[in-house]
Amino acid sequence: MSDKETNGAKVCCESTMDLQPINVILGELVGKKGMLIPVLQKAQKEYGYLPELVLLRIAEELEISPSEIYGVATFYAQFYLEPRGRHVVRICRGTACHVKGATKITDIVAETLGVGVGESTEDMKFVLEDVACIGACGIAPVMMIDEKTYGSVTVNEAKEAVVNFVPPEED
Numbered sequence: 475m476s477d478k479e480t481n482g483a484k485v486c487c488e489s490t491m492d493l494q495p496i497n498v499i500l501g502e503l504v505g506k507k508g509m510l511i512p513v514l515q516k517a518q519k520e521y522g523y524l525p526e527l528v529l530l531r532i533a534e535e536l537e538i539s540p541s542e543i544y545g546v547a548t549f550y551a552q553f554y555l556e557p558r559g560r561h562v563v564r565i566c567r568g569t570a571c572h573v574k575g576a577t578k579i580t581d582i583v584a585e586t587l588g589v590g591v592g593e594s595t596e597d598m599k600f601v602l603e604d605v606a607c608i609g610a611c612g613i614a615p616v617m618m619i620d621e622k623t624y625g626s627v628t629v630n631e632a633k634e635a636v637v638n639f640v641p642p643e644e645d
């Protein structure tokens with residue numbers, strides 16, 4: 475594997491990366507107005523993050539410099555340039571949740587998963603995040619796994635939720 479610099483952006487050659495999915499995405503969206511963000515979103519959904527080779531492929535197809543693509547991908551918090559867990563466990567750290575014991579929820583989930591906040595589990599099943607108020611203060615403390623919300627969650631319920639979590643597509 476070799477690295478090189480292209481317009482200030484670090485480029486790495488992951489020769490085994492399957493570019494078929496990004497080619498399909500580009501085929502669907504290229505030519506449409508303002509397609510860069512949708513392309514990045516779809517690519518991230520497909521790959522779980524934005525691999526360097528995928529960003530280069532996008533840059534090539536859209537005739538945008540790699541450094542510009544990296545600029546966009548690093549500007550928005552929604553994009554990730556490193557692999558991360560497939561399912562996002564979010565624990566609210568807003569005031570209402572904090573007062574209702576969110577720290578204990580975070581601690582037990584972190585211990586159960588064996589990771590710290592911001593880290594992914596070794597099997598890449600989960601990534602643990604803490605987030606600002608998600609607007610559900612009435613059911614604080616609040617935890618989410620992907621789109622599923624756990625309100626007024628207890629320490630035991632939070633632990634069970636991650637241990638027993640089955641993604642909808644695996645039901």
Ligand code: FES
Binds near residue numbers: 571608609610616
């Ligand atoms: S503080 Fe947690 S939902 Fe508002």
